[in-house]
Amino acid sequence: MNKEYPGYVELHEKGELVKKVDSLYEMMQSCHLCPRRCGVARLKGEVGYCRAGAEVEISSFHHHMGEEPPISGWSGSGTIFFTHCSLRCVFCQNFPISQLGHGNKVSISRLAEIMLILQKKGCHNINLVTPTHFAPHVVAAVHIAVRQGLRIPLVYNCGGYEEILTLQLLKGVIDIYMPDIKYGENAQAKKYSNAPDYFDVAKKSVQEMHRQVGDLKLSPDNIAQRGLLIRHLILPHDLATSEKVLYFIKNEISPATYISIMSQYFPAYKAVDVEELQRKITNNEYRKILRLTQELHLEKGWRQS
Ligand code: SF4
Numbered sequence: 001m002n003k004e005y006p007g008y009v010e011l012h013e014k015g016e017l018v019k020k021v022d023s024l025y026e027m028m029q030s031c032h033l034c035p036r037r038c039g040v041a042r043l044k045g046e047v048g049y050c051r052a053g054a055e056v057e058i059s060s061f062h063h064h065m066g067e068e069p070p071i072s073g074w075s076g077s078g079t080i081f082f083t084h085c086s087l088r089c090v091f092c093q094n095f096p097i098s099q100l101g102h103g104n105k106v107s108i109s110r111l112a113e114i115m116l117i118l119q120k121k122g123c124h125n126i127n128l129v130t131p132t133h134f135a136p137h138v139v140a141a142v143h144i145a146v147r148q149g150l151r152i153p154l155v156y157n158c159g160g161y162e163e164i165l166t167l168q169l170l171k172g173v174i175d176i177y178m179p180d181i182k183y184g185e186n187a188q189a190k191k192y193s194n195a196p197d198y199f200d201v202a203k204k205s206v207q208e209m210h211r212q213v214g215d216l217k218l219s220p221d222n223i224a225q226r227g228l229l230i231r232h233l234i235l236p237h238d239l240a241t242s243e244k245v246l247y248f249i250k251n252e253i254s255p256a257t258y259i260s261i262m263s264q265y266f267p268a269y270k271a272v273d274v275e276e277l278q279r280k281i282t283n284n285e286y287r288k289i290l291r292l293t294q295e296l297h298l299e300k301g302w303r304q305s
Contacts, residue, residue, distance in 0.1 A: 006153040007172040007226075012146045020169050021143055024136035027166065028054075034086040034132050034163050035201045050086040051101060056137035057083035059096075059103035061114050063121045068260050068302050070216070070224035071125065071155060071178070078118025078152070079127040080111075082134050087159045088194040089182070091235075091271035098130060099269070108137055112144035119152050124223050125176065127155040135166055139173055153225065161195055162205035167212070175226040176216070177209035182233065184244025192239070192277070203248060206230065216258040216300075228253070229301075233262040234281050234289055242289045250296045259301035261289060 011017040027033050028042040038048025047053050063076040071077045081094070083103030096102040106114075115126050131138050142150065153175035160179035181202050183189040189198030209228050216227030230253075232245050249257050263286045271277035290303055 005151055006175045008142050008146055008154065009151065011172050012143065017139065017143050017146070017173070020173060021136065021140045023169050024139055024166070027169075028136055032163060033135055033166050035161055035195075035197065036086055037163075050084045050133045052084040052133040055105045056108070056111060056134045056141075057101075057103040057105050058111070058114075059083050061118065063118065063123055064127065067127065068178075068229065068258075070218050070222055070258075071127065071176075071229070073124045073221075073223045075122040075124055077125055077127040077155065078115070078121070078123030079129055079157075080114060080118075080131075081129045082131050084133055085130050085159065086133055087161055087182075087198075089159075089269075090192050090274060091265065091268055091277055093266075093268045094130075095269040108140045109144060111137060111141035112148070112150075115141060115145045115150055116148055119150060123152065125153045125155045126150075127157050127178075129157045130159065131156060132158055132162060132166065135170065139170070142173065155224075156209075160202040160205055161193075161198055162201070162208075164204060164208055167205060167208045171212050175213060176224050176229065177206075177213055177227075178229045178231065179206055179209060180231045180233065181206065181245045181248070182240060184241035184248065188239050188241060192274075199244075203252065206253060210253050210257075215254050215256045227258070229258045229260065231260045231262060233265055234286060235265055235277070236279050236281050236285065237276050238285065239276065243292060246289075246292055246296055246298060250298055255297055256300055257298065259293065259298055261293065261301065261303045263303075 030039045031042045036049045040046035040048040059081045061080045064079040065072050067077045085098035155176040156174045157178045190196035217225045
């Protein structure tokens, strides 16, 4: 087994990948793929909180140069944007896709073909954007694509609000986890993402991800190979309670965690009607969080300006 290959290749060779597909689809019978645990029969077409049904839906796929440097590299990240989301963030910049349901159903074989197209374009990875509610379809597509030569790592680019059982089934399939930690307190998560247990769930989710893949490892030419990369978007008035997020990462994940501190918040979607969310962050708010990362010696990662 060539260790340069992503984990799903070995799982496929051992006959374990197909078992994971079956187990993940089983979770859709009474859907508990995410912490909402709606219990709807998605395979019979019922929809739950996220509004996803039996078939996978995507809005687009791209060769993308705008992700963090080791994800986009010099040759791009192969992003696939999945329709719907299990969070309802009032400020979501992708709301037409995540909340208004823009996108189209695709077959599993087409999803596999898209992964192979992105690999052929030279992308360093397949970047699965908001994949949680379609985890069974993703792994089923990988099971087809691996037999046709897929050999680049999968990036699980998610909101951090994950079901541990789903993550455990993804063990070995996903080489790079790229979750958000959106808030360091549940109260804000309840108010702005309708997820009253968000921080409790996100802490456990990110710990499980780190257990599986460890700190981010880069190739000699600085391309992500395997590991954890956490994103955190600063909100105005410190509504993301960033300090608590950073302390959690330092004390309960690893001080060597790669963190992408994002400053590009703007009032999108319903945030235009929420007074405290109606402005961008200030330079002072941004610098305060950067100072804190230095004081905590959280020095790996990227800062956007
Ligand atoms: S994936 Fe969707 S249907 Fe399933 S538990 Fe989560 S919100 Fe409910």
